[in-house]
Amino acid sequence: MTLSDVARLAGVSQSTASRVINGSAKRVDNRSRTLVLDAARELGYTPNLAAQAVARGASRTIALITSSVADAYFAAMTAAIMRAAEEVGLRVSLAVSDRRLDRELELVRELRGQQPRAIILAGTGYLDAPADRALETELARYQETGGRVVLISRSDMPFETVDFDNYDGAHRLAVELAGRGYRTPLVLGSAAPLRSMQERVDGFIAGFASAGVDIPAERVHHPEFSWQGAHSLLHGFDRDELAAADLVFAISDDVALGALASLRERGIAVPQELGVAGFDDITTLRDVVPKLTTVHVPLDEVAREAVHRATASPNELRRNVIPTRPMLRESTPQR
Amino acid sequence: MTLSDVARLAGVSQSTASRVINGSAKRVDNRSRTLVLDAARELGYTPNLAAQAVARGASRTIALITSSVADAYFAAMTAAIMRAAEEVGLRVSLAVSDRRLDRELELVRELRGQQPRAIILAGTGYLDAPADRALETELARYQETGGRVVLISRSDMPFETVDFDNYDGAHRLAVELAGRGYRTPLVLGSAAPLRSMQERVDGFIAGFASAGVDIPAERVHHPEFSWQGAHSLLHGFDRDELAAADLVFAISDDVALGALASLRERGIAVPQELGVAGFDDITTLRDVVPKLTTVHVPLDEVAREAVHRATASPNELRRNVIPTRPMLRESTPQR
DNA sequence: TTGTACGCGTTATCAG
DNA sequence: CTGATAACGCGTACAA
Numbered sequence: 001m002t003l004s005d006v007a008r009l010a011g012v013s014q015s016t017a018s019r020v021i022n023g024s025a026k027r028v029d030n031r032s033r034t035l036v037l038d039a040a041r042e043l044g045y046t047p048n049l050a051a052q053a054v055a056r057g058a059s060r061t062i063a064l065i066t067s068s069v070a071d072a073y074f075a076a077m078t079a080a081i082m083r084a085a086e087e088v089g090l091r092v093s094l095a096v097s098d099r100r101l102d103r104e105l106e107l108v109r110e111l112r113g114q115q116p117r118a119i120i121l122a123g124t125g126y127l128d129a130p131a132d133r134a135l136e137t138e139l140a141r142y143q144e145t146g147g148r149v150v151l152i153s154r155s156d157m158p159f160e161t162v163d164f165d166n167y168d169g170a171h172r173l174a175v176e177l178a179g180r181g182y183r184t185p186l187v188l189g190s191a192a193p194l195r196s197m198q199e200r201v202d203g204f205i206a207g208f209a210s211a212g213v214d215i216p217a218e219r220v221h222h223p224e225f226s227w228q229g230a231h232s233l234l235h236g237f238d239r240d241e242l243a244a245a246d247l248v249f250a251i252s253d254d255v256a257l258g259a260l261a262s263l264r265e266r267g268i269a270v271p272q273e274l275g276v277a278g279f280d281d282i283t284t285l286r287d288v289v290p291k292l293t294t295v296h297v298p299l300d301e302v303a304r305e306a307v308h309r310a311t312a313s314p315n316e317l318r319r320n321v322i323p324t325r326p327m328l329r330e331s332t333p334q335r
Numbered sequence: 336m337t338l339s340d341v342a343r344l345a346g347v348s349q350s351t352a353s354r355v356i357n358g359s360a361k362r363v364d365n366r367s368r369t370l371v372l373d374a375a376r377e378l379g380y381t382p383n384l385a386a387q388a389v390a391r392g393a394s395r396t397i398a399l400i401t402s403s404v405a406d407a408y409f410a411a412m413t414a415a416i417m418r419a420a421e422e423v424g425l426r427v428s429l430a431v432s433d434r435r436l437d438r439e440l441e442l443v444r445e446l447r448g449q450q451p452r453a454i455i456l457a458g459t460g461y462l463d464a465p466a467d468r469a470l471e472t473e474l475a476r477y478q479e480t481g482g483r484v485v486l487i488s489r490s491d492m493p494f495e496t497v498d499f500d501n502y503d504g505a506h507r508l509a510v511e512l513a514g515r516g517y518r519t520p521l522v523l524g525s526a527a528p529l530r531s532m533q534e535r536v537d538g539f540i541a542g543f544a545s546a547g548v549d550i551p552a553e554r555v556h557h558p559e560f561s562w563q564g565a566h567s568l569l570h571g572f573d574r575d576e577l578a579a580a581d582l583v584f585a586i587s588d589d590v591a592l593g594a595l596a597s598l599r600e601r602g603i604a605v606p607q608e609l610g611v612a613g614f615d616d617i618t619t620l621r622d623v624v625p626k627l628t629t630v631h632v633p634l635d636e637v638a639r640e641a642v643h644r645a646t647a648s649p650n651e652l653r654r655n656v657i658p659t660r661p662m663l664r665e666s667t668p669q670r
Numbered sequence: 671t672t673g674t675a676c677g678c679g680t681t682a683t684c685a686g
Numbered sequence: 687c688t689g690a691t692a693a694c695g696c697g698t699a700c701a702a
Contacts, residue, residue: 044476079405
C-alpha cells in the first residue's frame with residue numbers, strides 16, 4: 001500500500017515510482033511509467049497525503065473557517081468556496097467557529113498544523129475585539145511561514161480581504177425604498193458588534209438620509225444576530241410601536257425572516273401594513289411569501305476571488321470591492 | 336517552529352518535548368514540562384499534523400462525504416456530524432460529491448490518502464449501481480487497512496450503517512393523512528434511483544393501502560430529485576390532473592417546496608384545494624406558509640450514532656434503526 | 671533516464 | 687524520568 005510496494009511490484013526504484021505517480025518531472029521512460037501505473041492500480045495505491053505534505057513542506061489544502069454550516073448564507077458561501085477551490089485543484093478543510101471568537105483562535109491554531117496553503121476566514125469580523133489581537137498575531141505568524149491569509153467581508157485585520165459592498169448595497173436599497181414611499185423604517189442591526197453588519201445599518205440610514213428621511217436612533221434596534229433574535233424582539237414590541245412604522249429592514253435575510261414570522265404570528269399583514277426587507281438574497285427566499293426584498297450578494301464571485309487571492313502571487317494586493325445589488329420584490333410594494 | 340526548535344529553547348531533548356506536547360505518557364518531570372510549555376508558547380509552536388499522522392500512522396480525522404452543503408437537509412446533517420465529532424475530539428474533513436457517483440469514488444480515493452480514522456458517507460445510496468462496485472471495493476480496501484466505514488441511510492453496501500426509518504415514517508404519515516380524510520394523493524418520488532427515497536414512496540403507498548386506499552401507479556411520479564424537478568413537473572400537469580388529487584406527498588421537503596411553489600404560481604390554494612406533505616423536517620420550513628406537514632428526522636441522533644460507529648470498537652455491530660416521526664401541520668388539515 | 675541517499679517533523683523503542 | 691536512534695511514507699538533490 002506504500003510507494004515502495006508499488007515500486008517493488010513494478011521492478012523500479014522508489015524514486016521512479018514517485019516521479020510517475022505525482023510526476024512534476026516528465027523525465028521518465030514510457031515503459032517504466034506504465035509499469036508503475038499498472039502496479040499502482042493493481043495494489044489500489046493511494047498516495048499518503050500526510051507523508052507528501054511532510055516531504056514537500058506544503059499541502060494542496062486551503063483551510064476555511066466559517067461561522068456555521070447550518071445557516072443558509074454561510075452554507076452557500078461554503079459551497080461556493082469549495083467549488084472554486086476544486087476548480088483549481090485544491091482541497092478544502094472546513095472548520096466551523098459557531099461565531100465564537102475564542103473558538104476562531106483555537107481553529108487557526110489547529111489548522112496551522114495542517115500546513116494549508118492558505119487560511120480563509122469567512123466569518124464576520126468584530127468591531128471591537130478582545131481576543132482579536134491574539135487571532136491577528138496567530139495569523140501573522142502563519143503568514144510569516146509562507147501561508148496566505150484571506151478575509152471575506154471583514155476588514156478588521158491587516159490581511160488580504162475580499163469585500164463586497166455592504167454599505168453601498170444597503171444605501172441603494174434605502175434610496176429605492178424611500179422612492180417607493182417608505183418613511184418610517186424600523187432597522188434591525190446586530191447585538192454582536194459585527195463590522196459588516198454595522199456597515200449595512202449605516203448605509204441604510206445614510207441612504208434614507210440622502211432621500212431626506214431621517215431615521216431616529218430609537219427606531220434602530222440590535223437584537224441577537226439570528227432568526228430567533230429578531231423573532232423575539234418583535235414579539236416584545238407593542239402594536240403602537242409597530243403601527244408607527246411602515247417598514248422593517250433587517251441586516252440579513254435570516255434576521256428578516258425571523259421578523260417576518262413574528263409579524264405573521266401577530267397577525268400583522270405583510271406587505272399591506274408593513275414592508276420587510278433583508279440582505280444576502282439566500283436561496284430560502286424562493287419559498288417565502290411574499291417574495292422578500294433584499295440585497296443580492298454574488299457569492300460565486302466572492303468565492304472565486306477569495307480562492308484566487310489564496311493562491312495568486314502575493315504582489316497583486318489590490319483590494320477591490322465586489323458590488324452588491326438591491327432586489328426589490330413583493331414584500332416592499334409602492335406605498 | 337518545529338519541535339526541535341522548542342526542545343532546543345527549552346534545553347531538553349526532542350523526545351521530552353514530544354512527550355509533553357501531546358504526551359499520552361505523564362512520565363515527565365514537572366520542571367522540564369513547564370520549560371517545554373513555555374518555549375512552545377514563546378515560539379508559537381503548532382504541531383505539524385501531517386508529520387504526526389505519518390509518525391503515528393493514524394490521524395484524528397474522520398472524512399465525511401456528503402451530497403451537497405448548499406442543500407438544507409445535508410447542511411444540517413453536516414453540521415450535526417461536525418458537532419458530534421468535535422464532542423469526541425475529532426476533526427472532520429468534508430468532501431462534497433454533488434450527487435455524482437463517479438465523484439464519490441474519486442473522493443474516497445482522495446480521502447483515503449488522508450488516512451482518516453473513518454469515512455462516513457452521508458449521501459443517499461443508489462438502488463442499481465454502475466460504479467458502486469468500484470466504490471465498494473475501494474471502501475473495502477480502506478477497511479482492510481484498519482479504517483472504518485459508516486454509511487448513513489443507505490444499506491446498499493455491506494458496511495456499518497446508521498439507518499432511520501424511511502419506510503415507517505412515510506407509512507405512519509400516510510395512515511394519519513388517510514385518517515384526516517385524504518383519498519387521492521399524488522406521490523413525488525425521485526428520478527434518481529435512491530434507495531431511501533424509494534423506501535419513502537413504498538412506505539407511503541403501503542400506509543394508504545393499510546387504510547384501504549389504493550394509490551394507482553399513474554399517480555406516482557418521479558421528477559428529478561430537487562426543488563426544480565418538482566417545480567417543473569407540476570407546471571406540466573393540467574388542471575384536471577391536479578383537481579383530481581387532494582394531496583401532494585413528496586419524498587423530501589425540498590421537493591415538496593418546489594411543488595408548493597408551483598401550485599402557488601398556478602393559483603391553486605394550499606391547503607384548501609390541495610394538501611402538501613414532505614419529509615425531513617428541515618429548518619427552512621419555519622418560514623413557509625402554510626406550515627408544512629412532514630416527517631421529522633432526528634439528525635443529531637443520527638450524527639451522534641454515526642460518529643460513535645466511526646470510533647467504537649468493531650465488535651458492536653448492532654444495526655438499529657432510528658425512528659422518525661410524522662409532524663402533522665397546517666398544510667394538511669382535516670378533509 | 672534511473673537509482674542512492676538523505677531529509678521532512680513526529681513518534682516510539684530501548685537503553686541509560 | 688530522559689535521551690539517542692530508528693522508523694513513518696514520500697520528495698528530491700546528486701551521482702551514475
